[in-house]
Amino acid sequence: MLTARPGCRHDATGTTTLRNLQPHHEPDADRPLRARTLVRRTRTRRRDHARGVGHSVALGYDRGPDEIAFTVGTQEANFLTFLALLSSPAPPGGDGHGSVAGADGDSGAPGSGTHAAVVTPTYQALHSVPDAIGSATRVPLTQPGWELAVDRVAEAVDDDTAVIVLNNPNNPTGRYHSEARVRALYDLAVDHDAYLLCDEVYRGLAHDPLPPVASLGAHGISTTSLTKAYGLAGARFGWLAGPDPVVQAAVRWKDYTTISPSLFGQHVAKQALGDEESAILSENRALAERHRGIVADWIADHDLDWHDPVGVNAFPTVPAGFDGSRGFCRAVVEEASVVLAPGDAFGYDGHFRLGFGHETDQLREGLARVGEVIASRQ
Numbered sequence: 001m002l003t004a005r006p007g008c009r010h011d012a013t014g015t016t017t018l019r020n021l022q023p024h025h026e027p028d029a030d031r032p033l034r035a036r037t038l039v040r041r042t043r044t045r046r047r048d049h050a051r052g053v054g055h056s057v058a059l060g061y062d063r064g065p066d067e068i069a070f071t072v073g074t075q076e077a078n079f080l081t082f083l084a085l086l087s088s089p090a091p092p093g094g095d096g097h098g099s100v101a102g103a104d105g106d107s108g109a110p111g112s113g114t115h116a117a118v119v120t121p122t123y124q125a126l127h128s129v130p131d132a133i134g135s136a137t138r139v140p141l142t143q144p145g146w147e148l149a150v151d152r153v154a155e156a157v158d159d160d161t162a163v164i165v166l167n168n169p170n171n172p173t174g175r176y177h178s179e180a181r182v183r184a185l186y187d188l189a190v191d192h193d194a195y196l197l198c199d200e201v202y203r204g205l206a207h208d209p210l211p212p213v214a215s216l217g218a219h220g221i222s223t224t225s226l227t228k229a230y231g232l233a234g235a236r237f238g239w240l241a242g243p244d245p246v247v248q249a250a251v252r253w254k255d256y257t258t259i260s261p262s263l264f265g266q267h268v269a270k271q272a273l274g275d276e277e278s279a280i281l282s283e284n285r286a287l288a289e290r291h292r293g294i295v296a297d298w299i300a301d302h303d304l305d306w307h308d309p310v311g312v313n314a315f316p317t318v319p320a321g322f323d324g325s326r327g328f329c330r331a332v333v334e335e336a337s338v339v340l341a342p343g344d345a346f347g348y349d350g351h352f353r354l355g356f357g358h359e360t361d362q363l364r365e366g367l368a369r370v371g372e373v374i375a376s377r378q
């Protein structure tokens, strides 16, 4: 949820970010960034530092540093992965192109195909991008509880499926699928010579995070960034982890997107992934937990329903008295200058997405304002 002064609205697709070391804020007094010194050091020892961060990130996935590619956020990590794995449908008289298999000329490699099976609702790019390159089948989570039905995904997978796509913990529902279900999905990918790509950008906010999918075996790919769990959206620093051929194919595409993360992003990442990492993560987990409690009380006060979420997104039901999720979100933005995302953008008109990663005062203020709009219709 974003609050704004009248006349100062934020984009409804805006993401929720936690507070910590935000580069657009003044550096914390007790955690000075000392920009000039660090930038100078970064310049002179850039290779060593990048190698150091690569090694430590790779360890978290049981992989080597060559199986990690640093990107400009999770968005680019996902984008490059799709470009690496998916070929476009063959035009009449021609072959598809662009997949790992295509790049290596080995049409039998895992991940070759034009099709993605995508578990939804999810972050839009996770189905729109594969659909733009090849084709994507959306496989809905089942209600109540937004359960991951592996047998439904199995029905959507065919010989042309290059990748199964999951986002865990999930945006928008906040559902954190169990290790058993994720492993079953991984096995399904293996059986079909496909990959399982898991967007794990909210994983660091779970109190007991599951093993990342890239650590499950040769068919696992994980993407993430500093945006959510580290509260560093502005650093635009992320990565993908996976098998060497996929990472190398992604890196080849990266030459045509951003070439490398910015020096600034690398510089901030070095700090966030270094000695301060566990302090940042536990501070943000505590903040997410506190805010989840505040939202839970608000949900109960307004007689709404939700799945108790992991992460900083909730997907409650639309209150009575409004014309669907769009009617509700429009009323809230126009009357209270609070931005919520309508559930129909995710294919669920009975719900709205509420992000609760911002400052506590802002959250309380925003909830109070939305509460007034709800009360005005009862």
Ligand SMILES: Cc1ncc(COP(=O)(O)O)c(C=O)c1O
Residues within 6 Å of the ligand: 015, 016, 072, 073, 074, 075, 076, 123, 167, 171, 199, 201, 224, 225, 226, 227, 233, 237, 238
């Ligand atoms: C599931 C998911 N993936 C990716 C992104 C984009 O993240 P990044 O800032 O790391 O590119 C978001 C942002 O909201 C997200 O919710």
